[in-house]
Amino acid sequence: MFLHERGRWNTLYFTFYFGSLMVGPIVAGPMTEHLGQRSFWWLNVGLHGIVLIGLIFLFPETKWHRTHPREILRQSISAEAPHTRNEKQALNGTTSHNEKGIPNNDNTNAIAPTLTNATNNPLEPIATADRDPYLHKGKPSKSQFKFFVPNAHPIRTILLDLWIPLKLFAFPIVEFAAFVVSWSASSFLTINLTQSQAFAAPPYNYSAQTIGFFNFAILFGACIGLLSNGWLSDWFAARLTKRNAGVREPEMRLPTLIPFVLVMLLGNFVVAFGMQYKWPWEAVVLIGFTCAGLQVAAIPAIATTYAVDSYKPVAGSIMVTITVNKNVWGYGFSKFITPWVEEAGFVPPIMLNMCLIFLWCSFGIVFYVWGKKMRGWTRNSGVHEM
Secondary structure, eight states: OOGGGHHHHHHHHHHHHHHHHHHHHHHHHHHHHHHOHHHHHHHHHHHHHHHHHHHHHTOOOOOOOOOOHHHHHHHHHHHSOHHHHHHHHHHHTOOEEOTTSOEEOSOHHHHHHHHHHHHOOOOOSOOHHHHOTTTTTOOOOGGGGSSSOOOSSHHHHHHHHHHHHHHGGGSHHHHHHHHHHHHHHHHHHHHHHHHHHHHSSTTTOOOHHHHHHTHHHHHHHHHHHHHHHHHHHHHHHHHHHHHTTTOOOGGGGGGGHHHHHHHHHHHHHHHHHHHHTTOOHHIIIIIIIHHHHHHHHHHHHHHHHHHHHHSGGGHHHHHHHHHHHHHHHHHHHHHHHHHHHHHHOSHHHHHHHHHHHHHHHHHHHHHHHHHHHHHHHTTTOGGGGO
């Protein structure tokens, strides 16, 4: 995806990602009421089987290695025989000496401008279609659908795929994105885990079908998040880029977190106090649930896009790192929230979780100011050349 549209595509990804968890209760509610609880789990088994078959036989291999400018330079230098370089230096009289008078045949002075030209990528006012006439016209080849796609270094590739996501936990920007996504998702998870406790009990006494249909509000909120943040973060970053003489910085999209963090705060307050003090269901569902869906489509997309903008060559590994972090926290959260609600009510656990979400999101201020410096800490990492 292109830089100017990365935010909207990531928002679409998270809308579908979490949207499946919103549709689940909508389908499970009436199935549980009319066909029994096990019917929905068997439906899940069938769907997972279809997805697995599709991944194996219908999903093309899209990973390919984009040659880094430094890699091109190293290949060109290694391809030139040492004696050839010495002959050129002898003919041109360019043999240099270091401070100790030892000949230096690395021809550093010639390499430096080449490296500069290779790493610079000036944008020219040429239409994208003119630069790439095959854009949007290609399609996967038959070889991409093979069960195993040939790889020059399969063991090394597998080991890197296992190691890089773990390595990225040490990168501050990726860790920030992982925590923001994890806790934003847990705000939505709160509703999934507590809605039956709240609405199946007096004074509501709603059926499983009715409670399941309440999730339409969350899905509606996610659609609002898709339509709003889908263009907002890209537009805002493009606007700041123009003010910065055309230089794009990944931190430029972080201010767009602000409105969605405010929505997150409102939604958590309404859900926590509404469930605790038995507010009318319209307030809890139409406001609280909708806010939960809106923020979970927008906040993770902004944080993840920021991390991908910073480390684009390992975008896939970034998603793995974030997912691992999210699932670990989600599992732990699901283990303690139900007994905590039974013991202390809805307000303490939901408010604590809300404060943690706000805390991690507030670190966006730190990264907006010092994020570029933090990226400098990892400028020599090998992840930039993968």
